[in-house]
Amino acid sequence: MPKDHGIGASPKRREDIRFLTGDGRYTDDINLAGQAYVHFLRSDVAHGRIRSIDMAAAAGMPGVVRIFTGEDFADIGGLPCGWCVTDRHGNPMQEPKHPVLAHGKVRHVGDPICAVVAETLSQARDAAEAIVVDIEELPAVIDMKKAVQDGAIKVHDDLASNLCYDWGFIEDNKAAVDEAFKAAHHVTTLELVNNRLIANPMEPRVAVGQWEKGTGDYTLYTTSQNPHVIRLLMGAFVLGIPEHKLRVVSPDVGGGFGTKIFHYAEEAFCTFAAKACRRPVKWTSSRSEAFMSDAHGRDHVSKIELAMDAEGMFTALRTDTYANMGAYLSTFAPSVPTWLHGILMAGNYKTPLIYVNVKAVFTNTVPVDAYRGAGRPEATYQLERVIDKAARETGRDPIALRRQNFITEFPYATPVAVEYDTGDYHATMDKLIEIADLAGFDARLAESKTRGKLRGLGVNCYIEACGIAPSNLVGQLGARAGLYESATVRVNATGGLVVMTGSHSHGQGHETAFPQVVADMIGIPEDMIEIVHGDTANAPMGMGTYGSRSLAVGGSAMVRATEKIIAKAKKIAAHIMEASDQDIELKDGKFTVAGTDKSLAWGDVTLAAYVPHNYPLKDLEPGLEETAFYDPNNFTYPSGAYCCEVEVDPDTGKVTIERFAAADDFGNIINPMIVDGQVHGGIAQGIGQALLEACAYDENGQLISASYMDYAMPRADDMPMFTVDHSCQTPCTHNPLGVKGCGEAGAIGSPPAVVNAVCDALQRAGKNVTHIDMPLSPARVWAAMNDATANEGAAQPAARSSGSAEGRSLGGQA
Amino acid sequence: MSKVSMRVNGRATSGEIEGRTLLVEYLRDTLSLTGTHVGCDTSQCGACVVHVDGQAIKACTMFAAEAEGAEVTTIEGMANADGSLNTIQQAFQDHHGLQCGFCTPGMVMSAAALLKDNPRPSEHEVRQYLEGNICRCTGYHNIVKAILAASGQDVSAIAAE
Numbered sequence: 004m005p006k007d008h009g010i011g012a013s014p015k016r017r018e019d020i021r022f023l024t025g026d027g028r029y030t031d032d033i034n035l036a037g038q039a040y041v042h043f044l045r046s047d048v049a050h051g052r053i054r055s056i057d058m059a060a061a062a063g064m065p066g067v068v069r070i071f072t073g074e075d076f077a078d079i080g081g082l083p084c085g086w087c088v089t090d091r092h093g094n095p096m097q098e099p100k101h102p103v104l105a106h107g108k109v110r111h112v113g114d115p116i117c118a119v120v121a122e123t124l125s126q127a128r129d130a131a132e133a134i135v136v137d138i139e140e141l142p143a144v145i146d147m148k149k150a151v152q153d154g155a156i157k158v159h160d161d162l163a164s165n166l167c168y169d170w171g172f173i174e175d176n177k178a179a180v181d182e183a184f185k186a187a188h189h190v191t192t193l194e195l196v197n198n199r200l201i202a203n204p205m206e207p208r209v210a211v212g213q214w215e216k217g218t219g220d221y222t223l224y225t226t227s228q229n230p231h232v233i234r235l236l237m238g239a240f241v242l243g244i245p246e247h248k249l250r251v252v253s254p255d256v257g258g259g260f261g262t263k264i265f266h267y268a269e270e271a272f273c274t275f276a277a278k279a280c281r282r283p284v285k286w287t288s289s290r291s292e293a294f295m296s297d298a299h300g301r302d303h304v305s306k307i308e309l310a311m312d313a314e315g316m317f318t319a320l321r322t323d324t325y326a327n328m329g330a331y332l333s334t335f336a337p338s339v340p341t342w343l344h345g346i347l348m349a350g351n352y353k354t355p356l357i358y359v360n361v362k363a364v365f366t367n368t369v370p371v372d373a374y375r376g377a378g379r380p381e382a383t384y385q386l387e388r389v390i391d392k393a394a395r396e397t398g399r400d401p402i403a404l405r406r407q408n409f410i411t412e413f414p415y416a417t418p419v420a421v422e423y424d425t426g427d428y429h430a431t432m433d434k435l436i437e438i439a440d441l442a443g444f445d446a447r448l449a450e451s452k453t454r455g456k457l458r459g460l461g462v463n464c465y466i467e468a469c470g471i472a473p474s475n476l477v478g479q480l481g482a483r484a485g486l487y488e489s490a491t492v493r494v495n496a497t498g499g500l501v502v503m504t505g506s507h508s509h510g511q512g513h514e515t516a517f518p519q520v521v522a523d524m525i526g527i528p529e530d531m532i533e534i535v536h537g538d539t540a541n542a543p544m545g546m547g548t549y550g551s552r553s554l555a556v557g558g559s560a561m562v563r564a565t566e567k568i569i570a571k572a573k574k575i576a577a578h579i580m581e582a583s584d585q586d587i588e589l590k591d592g593k594f595t596v597a598g599t600d601k602s603l604a605w606g607d608v609t610l611a612a613y614v615p616h617n618y619p620l621k622d623l624e625p626g627l628e629e630t631a632f633y634d635p636n637n638f639t640y641p642s643g644a645y646c647c648e649v650e651v652d653p654d655t656g657k658v659t660i661e662r663f664a665a666a667d668d669f670g671n672i673i674n675p676m677i678v679d680g681q682v683h684g685g686i687a688q689g690i691g692q693a694l695l696e697a698c699a700y701d702e703n704g705q706l707i708s709a710s711y712m713d714y715a716m717p718r719a720d721d722m723p724m725f726t727v728d729h730s731c732q733t734p735c736t737h738n739p740l741g742v743k744g745c746g747e748a749g750a751i752g753s754p755p756a757v758v759n760a761v762c763d764a765l766q767r768a769g770k771n772v773t774h775i776d777m778p779l780s781p782a783r784v785w786a787a788m789n790d791a792t793a794n795e796g797a798a799q800p801a802a803r804s805s806g807s808a809e810g811r812s813l814g815g816q817a
Numbered sequence: 818m819s820k821v822s823m824r825v826n827g828r829a830t831s832g833e834i835e836g837r838t839l840l841v842e843y844l845r846d847t848l849s850l851t852g853t854h855v856g857c858d859t860s861q862c863g864a865c866v867v868h869v870d871g872q873a874i875k876a877c878t879m880f881a882a883e884a885e886g887a888e889v890t891t892i893e894g895m896a897n898a899d900g901s902l903n904t905i906q907q908a909f910q911d912h913h914g915l916q917c918g919f920c921t922p923g924m925v926m927s928a929a930a931l932l933k934d935n936p937r938p939s940e941h942e943v944r945q946y947l948e949g950n951i952c953r954c955t956g957y958h959n960i961v962k963a964i965l966a967a968s969g970q971d972v973s974a975i976a977a978e
């Protein structure tokens with residue numbers, strides 16, 4: 004019997020009621036009395052020097068309140084970067100200034116030049132059209148490999164070059180890795196592109212800034228995954244507003260997927276302009292604006308090499324990556340290709356020697372930062388693709404090759420600086436083989452054949468690292484923030500309680516799942532527990548939600564705070580029942596004294612805490628409210644095995660996903676229904692990356708895929724029903740709930756499964772295709788099958804400038 | 818500015834609008850019915866779907882003036898008379914057919930239009946019909962399942978929710 008409440012149950016989500024009836028309160032639903040609207044005039048060229056801005060006509064247009072330019076922000080801080088990477092020579096990365104509004108130069112299509120504040124949005128837009136900006140266009144820096152050559156045009160004139168950093172990991176292992184390659188029995192090499200993506204939460208970003216003349220207090224309503232981080236970054240580094248004078252509120256947020264972590268110019272602008280204009284200022288992004296102003300994701304060009312001995316054991320791994328930073332450093336951009344990528348290169352395997360090199364490059368494109376998985380999908384894709392290729396080259400079964408190299412003993416210290424606490428990779432692989440019905444594949448293959456379709460099977464593993472921690476370690480790695488989480492539990496006199504958490508829910512269902520934990524701990528119904536998040540005015544300083552950290556880190560803080568509550572409540576109960584608090588037990592919402600029939604209800608104790616007539620006032624303060632900050636001592640390491648079955652139409656190259664199965668190990672599970680949903684969504688984004696999505700720039704830096712007409716979002720009929728399972732559970736050993744995190748796994752594990760499956764289908768049909776770069780559009784697949792050169796369109800040109808096209812089925816000119 | 822009048826969720830409404838005011842702007846800004854969402858500017862995402870005279874319409878694609886005299890239903894008008902969730906809304910909650918909730922109003926309105934025309938759609942028909950509704954959170958699995966369940970079909974054989 005499945006449980007009907009508490010940990011492990013799947014109660015219906017309480018937040019659904021308001022979302023299903025139109026009563027959600029998203030940021031764009033907030034309108035403040037007297038608010039004005041801002042429209043940003045954005046650069047339509049990728050790179051240029053601003054010669055002049057003529058605002059005379061615009062300033063006199065109806066409704067215009069004020070027009071701002073970069074000059075207005077000349078004395079104000081730039082948008083800060085939250086992570087400083089140290090390069091392989093021990094030097095800090097190059098860090099350019101990121102102005103709120105472009106100053107001197109524009110550096111990507113979409114860079115904001117002017118901000119027009121007007122009575123209505125239409126008036127602001129109309130006036131923006133009347134502004135004349137004279138820009139001296141400069142050649143656009145787009146190709147990452149050309150960008151780092153001597154003499155290349157620079158995105159930032161005041162930096163030494165376009166190279167943000169050249170990172171080696173672990174530099175001391177490099178020579179040993181090279182030696183191992185010399186001694187290898189077989190080396191498999193693969194060059195690949197991890198295609199640039201746009202997160203595209205369905206709710207575009209919104210910011211509403213407010214300033215109270217009477218108190219000097221600022222409020223920013225914004226679509227953020229981490230309001231406290233925005234308060235700190237914007238207050239301390241951009242606008243110079245002390246945190247106690249600044250409140251940041253993120254109400255219902257319509258999806259984030261990473262792109263709503265970062266502090267954006269529009270937030271700072273609306274907050275600044277609210278004071279400058281003496282009235283609230285609101286910005287609502289259009290989708291077209293979102294495409295050129297939301298941080299993009301991925302965009303790596305990599306070469307990976309795997310060395311094996313004669314028995315097929317992996318002996319060394321070497322990878323070289325060019326990672327696109329875009330024109331400026333977004334909040335956490337430098338950490339993604341390094342500490343979220345390099346440390347995952349061991350995957351599920353006991354490869355003893357690994358060396359990772361990453362060159363981060365500035366280009367005239369939108370800044371690139373974390374998108375669901377952030378670095379981990381890039382690592383997994385490289386690794387799981389090269390293993391598949393190695394299996395083919397050496398005539399081994401891809402599953403057997405993986406199994407023989409699996410890490411089987413835990414804890415396991417990898418050669419890339421992390422220690423996996425638990426895992427059972429054979430178990431998830433066994434489960435996958437069962438739920439994907441691998442035994443039935445041959446019959447399905449034969450059936451596809453009768454319809455003239457090519458069927459293929461792709462399998463891969465993944466390892467994830469969630470809840471980046473501990474703070475003192477990440478500080479050494481360059482984080483300019485702590486990565487703890489907080490919770491305050493406020494118990495009311497009548498026994499109900501509120502948990503104020505620093506985690507933020509933007510689709511994850513915290514309002515339902517978090518109470519399941521607290522309800523179990525105390526033994527009261529879930530509906531006596533309310534979750535409050537997303538407002539710096541009531542939640543304690545927290546780091547927010549990303550990196551699948553909410554339950555593992557935020558949930559742990561909540562557990563710690565609840566433990567403090569219970570400990571104090573027991574002392575109160577002990578006083579009232581005249582017993583020692585050591586003898587008090589709390590179960591099912593009732594305090595009992597061990598060995599007696601004395602008992603006291605939860606509500607009697609909470610009442611006593613606030614009406615302390617019979618109360619140990621000498622030893623204990625009244626009230627029942629506790630805060631905890633939880634700083635984990637390690638990452639968590641979810642893992643799993645994924646399987647994709649595709650059909651390829653040999654006439655058109657169109658790929659159809661026929662079956663998709665995922666066997667995940669997330670440790671303990673609080674709400675299986677929500678976990679399944681998270682995996683479904685992640686898989687859909689991964690399939691989207693593999694088959695459909697490409698953020699494309701042309702060589703002049705024009706963003707070609709700037710609307711849903713051009714950027715192929717996964718739709719309902721692109722997806723099959725998914726088979727997901729999380730019954731393999733090796734609980735995390737170092738957090739109180741034993742949970743690992745499930746938000747990103749689907750997006751990490753699925754792209755290689757799809758590409759492996761398509762290559763398998765083509766190979767079974769006798770085509771010698773070893774790799775196709777994502778997205779596997781019909782044109783690319785058809786070209787690969789027919790030895791043709793596809794119009795790669797979207798591919799990062801750096802992918803094509805390499806002399807070696809070994810392993811690539813596509814190449815040459817677009 | 819000109820005046821427009823229409824019945825929305827059974828209530829007479831009117832307001833001053835510009836010629837270029839979209840129906841979705843009239844609903845959200847003039848009537849404060851913020852359940853209808855805007856997710857794009859190219860009529861692709863379906864977050865804004867409402868019913869106009871019984872037809873599912875993308876409210877970002879129609880001028881408010883074109884709805885003069887029409888009978889409009891939005892997500893705010895979908896619950897049962899006693900305020901409880903209607904069959905489709907309930908199925909979305911039961912089968913976890915929503916996460917962030919942003920696409921949800923449009924999904925529910927599209928699903929209602931589908932089931933009116935095709936009371937027992939196949940999985941394939943549901944997926945085809947949702948061509949104009951994008952969800953970034955759910956991977957569609959549970960949305961499709963919820964709509965099939967709302968149509969009275971047995972979905973117990975469809976894997977995990």
Ligand code: FES
Pocket residue numbers: 854855856857858859860861862863864865866875876877878
């Ligand atoms: S807002 Fe109407 S279709 Fe996107």
Ligand code: FES
Pocket residue numbers: 205257258510914915916917918919920921951952953954955
């Ligand atoms: S539930 Fe978030 S977009 Fe569909």
